[in-house]
Amino acid sequence: MRCGFRCRILWIGLRPCINRSAILYLAQSSRGGTMMIEKGKIGVHQFTILTILFTVGSSILIAPSGLAQEAKQDAWIAAGVGLLAGLLLVVLYNKIAERYPTTTFVHYTQEILGIWPGRIVSFLYFCYFFVLAALVLRNIGDFITTQILNNTPIHFIHIFFLIVIIMGIRNGLETCTRTAEIFMPWVLFFFFVMIVLLPPQFEPGHLTPVLGYGAKPVMRAALPVLGTPFMELVTVFMLFPYVNHSRKARHAFLVGTLIGGGMLIVIVLLSILVLGEDLTARHMYPSYSLAKKITIGTFLERLEVVMAGIWFITIYFKLSISFYASTMTFAELFRLKDARQLYLPFGMIMIVFSIVAYPDVTYFMNFGTKIYFPYAIPYAVVFPLLILIVAVIRRKREPA
Numbered sequence: 001m002r003c004g005f006r007c008r009i010l011w012i013g014l015r016p017c018i019n020r021s022a023i024l025y026l027a028q029s030s031r032g033g034t035m036m037i038e039k040g041k042i043g044v045h046q047f048t049i050l051t052i053l054f055t056v057g058s059s060i061l062i063a064p065s066g067l068a069q070e071a072k073q074d075a076w077i078a079a080g081v082g083l084l085a086g087l088l089l090v091v092l093y094n095k096i097a098e099r100y101p102t103t104t105f106v107h108y109t110q111e112i113l114g115i116w117p118g119r120i121v122s123f124l125y126f127c128y129f130f131v132l133a134a135l136v137l138r139n140i141g142d143f144i145t146t147q148i149l150n151n152t153p154i155h156f157i158h159i160f161f162l163i164v165i166i167m168g169i170r171n172g173l174e175t176c177t178r179t180a181e182i183f184m185p186w187v188l189f190f191f192f193v194m195i196v197l198l199p200p201q202f203e204p205g206h207l208t209p210v211l212g213y214g215a216k217p218v219m220r221a222a223l224p225v226l227g228t229p230f231m232e233l234v235t236v237f238m239l240f241p242y243v244n245h246s247r248k249a250r251h252a253f254l255v256g257t258l259i260g261g262g263m264l265i266v267i268v269l270l271s272i273l274v275l276g277e278d279l280t281a282r283h284m285y286p287s288y289s290l291a292k293k294i295t296i297g298t299f300l301e302r303l304e305v306v307m308a309g310i311w312f313i314t315i316y317f318k319l320s321i322s323f324y325a326s327t328m329t330f331a332e333l334f335r336l337k338d339a340r341q342l343y344l345p346f347g348m349i350m351i352v353f354s355i356v357a358y359p360d361v362t363y364f365m366n367f368g369t370k371i372y373f374p375y376a377i378p379y380a381v382v383f384p385l386l387i388l389i390v391a392v393i394r395r396k397r398e399p400a
Helices: 001-014 018-029 044-056 057-100 104-113 115-147 154-169 173-197 216-238 246-282 286-290 305-331 339-358 362-391
Strands: none
Touching: 044 057, 044 173, 044 216, 044 286, 044 305, 057 115, 057 173, 057 216, 057 246, 057 286, 057 305, 057 362, 104 305, 104 362, 115 154, 115 173, 115 216, 115 305, 115 339, 115 362, 154 173, 154 286, 173 246, 216 246, 216 286, 216 362, 246 286, 286 305, 305 339, 305 362
């Protein structure tokens, strides 16, 4: 330990141009501490809200279609299977958080795996968060240009929406979470309106026969919904060090995932009951088409704005958390004093990347249903499991 500390001090001496924040980072790393760039703290209730909004995210629009294509009328069962598997992932993340409740991911990864392996893993996670944010941004552009503003170039949509994202997160995590508290009641209100107004359109026969094609299609359909959104919850896991009460945060993580996953199951179930498995599978945004079926008398109909309202709010916070996690991971990995200086250049890169990442909607649907799940496995399962196993073997734990 002393030899390692001396080597670091010698390295600092050879780099007179290094900034003061890097010196503090190295010194605190040698003592087993951590220096966090983000100084704000969020409450347990706020963490639950962020988890719910992130889980619902873009999945509320795109998940029902992929589920119905594979599982047919049993799509809602497949969504439930995906939720159960997602809860197991949250338990895995909670086990890691139990050992390092107030330490950032970049720091304890280097502490457990070693400096260079930890740095490599942290950089891979930065890439994962950045790609996720770019894909979510592209979801926004595709939806608006195909459903609302058909003649608007997609890059203008991306630019304006990302400007709003940057304005929202540059004041810190606390400000973002307070905004989430304000908008969460509106999400629940819109969701309640959907549930109350749709029963006249129900066709219970659309749900039968239950497991008519067997269990295999259900299990196959559960894999994409496990990839999106439950494997992506590793992004929310990055916010753990900033929660006031770490023990309550672990319970809040489970509760938020359960509520968000339950909302997805309800949306899939409503889509099957109203549209049927065939129309649900054919529509790219079946839940948006679902809202068009709401009719009360002759004066209240076509309330797709209700679904659009839910989606715009949830996807805003999903993109905010993904973009925030990528910039914070990069800033801490390269020992920057402030992550806000990264928002503009990373935003410009993300706008370009979101357009060239996949050429059209068809490619995205294929990517989401066949490629994304295996792509997310290392980040959601392999690396967290490896970190936990090595921490247990080496008896690594945050100093009391």
